[in-house]
Amino acid sequence: SSELTQDPAVSVALGQTVRITCQGDSLRSYYASWYQQMPGQAPVLVIYGKNNRPSGIPDRFSGSSSGNTASLTITGAQAEDEADYYCNSRDSSGNHWVFGGGTRLTVL
Amino acid sequence: EGQLVESGGALVQPGGSLRLSCAASGLTFSRYWMSWVRQAPGKGLEWVANVKQDENEKYYVDSVKGRFTISRDNAKNSVYLQMNSLRVDDTAVYYCVRIQRAGTTDWFDPWGRGTLVTVSS
Numbered sequence: 001s002s003e004l005t006q007d008p009a010v011s012v013a014l015g016q017t018v019r020i021t022c023q024g025d026s027l028r029s030y031y032a033s034w035y036q037q038m039p040g041q042a043p044v045l046v047i048y049g050k051n052n053r054p055s056g057i058p059d060r061f062s063g064s065s066s067g068n069t070a071s072l073t074i075t076g077a078q079a080e081d082e083a084d085y086y087c088n089s090r091d092s093s094g095n096h097w098v099f100g101g102g103t104r105l106t107v108l
Numbered sequence: 109e110g111q112l113v114e115s116g117g118a119l120v121q122p123g124g125s126l127r128l129s130c131a132a133s134g135l136t137f138s139r140y141w142m143s144w145v146r147q148a149p150g151k152g153l154e155w156v157a158n159v160k161q162d163e164n165e166k167y168y169v170d171s172v173k174g175r176f177t178i179s180r181d182n183a184k185n186s187v188y189l190q191m192n193s194l195r196v197d198d199t200a201v202y203y204c205v206r207i208q209r210a211g212t213t214d215w216f217d218p219w220g221r222g223t224l225v226t227v228s229s
Contacts, residue, residue, distance in 0.1 A: 033215040035153070042203060042222055043153065048215035086153050090214060095167050097143070097155040097214065 004032075004087055004100035011106040012077045020072045020103045022087030030089045032070035034063060037084045037102075046085075047072055074105075082107045110135030110218050112204045117223030120194055124227070128189040130204030130220060138182040141207040143216060144189045146200035146225075154200075158207060159187065172198075194227045201225075 004024040012018035022032055031050060035043035045054050047063035060075045070089075074081055087100040116128040128144070144156040157168045157178040166178055177190040187204060201222040208215050 029212060031213045033213070035216070037153075042219040043216075044219070045215055045217040048208075048217075049210070049213040054217060084152075088153075088155070088214075088216065096169065097158065097167075099145075099153040099155060102152040 004089060004098055006085075006087060006100035006103045008101065009104045009106065011108055012074070013108050014079060015076055017073065017075045018077050018105065020074075020085050020105065022070045022072075022089075022100045023068055024089065024098075024100075025068055026089050026092045026098070027065065027068050027070050029092065029094075031065060032063070032087045032089045034061075034070075034072045035086045035088065036081075037086065039083075043086065077105075077107050079107050081105060110206065112206065112218060112220035114202065114204045114220045114223035117202065117225045119226045119228065121229050122194060122196055122227055124194050125190070125192045126194065126225060128191065128202055128204075128223060128225070130187045130189075132185040132187070132206070135206065135218075137185040141209060142178075142180060142187040143205045143207050144178060144187075145203045145205055145216065145219075146198075147203070147222075148197070148200040151200075156202070157189065191225070194225075196227050199225060199227045 033048040036046045037043040051063045062073045064071045084102045086102045111133050114130045143158045159178045175193045180187040203222045204220040205216040
């Protein structure tokens with residue numbers, strides 16, 4: 001399969017922990033990367049590889065992977081984390097790339 | 109690290125053509141794969157095309173294959189997307205993105221601010 005599946009929407013109480021998941025067959029072979037997109041802005045890389053954060057990304061963001069599922073975890077969610085989150089990976093052919101449908105995170 | 113600036117977006121009629129450009133600065137452009145990613149209004153991200161450093165490899169999403177062509181000019185630190193036979197469903201913000209690759213890991217960073225392509229009669 002060349003698809004990555006994400007839950008369309010997730011909510012979390014302020015200060016609590018939330019996990020956003022991404023499922024797809026290609027994740028058995030390739031790591032996912034994760035992107036945060038605020039309304040009207042370009043996406044920003046937040047996690048890549050096994051669990052790597054670019055400089056400037058808070059350490060409350062972390063990544064993990066098991067089988068066909070990659071996860072983005074926000075530990076102690078803040079109001080400014082409210083955004084759309086997308087996963088990305090190569091597909092099973094290795095020559096195409098695919099994004100998940102995105103998860104809208106609401107911080108209550 | 110690095111900046112990407114897209115240009116060339118416009119309103120075009122169905123069946124028309126458009127060429128997008130992306131100028132890179134502050135990064136060693138010739139060392140990296142480059143990509144175009146698009147986002148239709150109110151929709152998610154869609155990978156469109158990639159080009160290898162020396163243009164020897166190019167890949168496209170099936171929906172644009174045969175209509176779009178990605179290219180680059182390393183001397184000008186620029187990547188392009190020639191879009192022909194445009195359709196209404198090609199309407200989107202088009203982002204230019206650098207790809208970094210390490211084994212089984214790829215990541216798209218940085219992203220440009222995007223350029224809007226509207227296909228409408």
